[in-house]
Amino acid sequence: MNQSDGVRRVGEIEEFKALAHPLRARLLGALREHGPATATELAHRFDTDTGSTSYHLRKLEQYGFIAEAGDPGHPRARRWQAVHHVNDWSAVDMAATAEGREASAVMRRQQVDILIRDVVAYEAALSTLSDEWVEASGVGDLLPRLTPASLNTLWERFYAHVDELAAQDAGDPAARPVSIVVSGLPRLGDRS
Known part of the structure; x- marks a missing residue:
């Protein structure tokens, strides 16, 4: 992955800490999923005040995660957009410092929280989904027993396949955003 593919490589701990803030991560996610928005629109979406939302948007802008989108219909409104499709980072580099480990832990837990919210929303809407979506959905x-090299190969192939399928389905009216949260962690100790 590289920046020409819409991927931003986060290398500095300060950038990573800015990204790991829970509200900032949600704001960036909303801009990626729903497109450009103002601080006021995002404050309504996340039930926060506009001042706080504006502050966190400026932090994301400071580190290059978002930029002004402009709004020809209202020149005074600051609309924000995500600059990159995906962020990635070196887990080894982030694990090298206490700050990096803490920020990484926040990011992992946010991803688990997203999964839980998506599962709850899915269960609430289950009776309204088509049989095709019910059959295809799941957790x-x-x-498996894998080496670190094999786990890296799995990540590479998984993401490449997801990109391939998303490109294939891009124009299909039956396609919907699908929440996919994955993890590959060595199992430590007896967990049975």
Whole structure:
């Protein structure tokens, strides 16, 4: 992955800490999913005050995660847009400092929180979904024995395949945003 592919490589701990803030991560996610928005629109979406939302948007702008989108219909309104499709970072570099480990832990837990919110919303809407979506949806877990090299190969192939399928389905009216939260962590100790 590289920046020409819409991927931003986060290298500095200060950038990573800015990204790991819970509200900032949600703001950036909303801009990626729903497109440009103002601080006021985002404050309504997340039930925060406009001042706080504006502050966090400026922090994201400071580190290059978002930029002004402009709004020809209202020149005084500051609309924000995500600059990159995805952020990535070196887990080894972030694990090298206490600040990096803390920010990484916040990011992992935010991803788990997203999964929980999506599962709750899915369960609430289950009776309204088509049989095709019900059959295709799910949560699973596996416990294969892999080396670090094989786990890296799995990540590369998984993301490449997701990109391929998303490109294939891009114009299909049956396509919807699908929440995919994945993890690959070595199992430590007895968890049975």
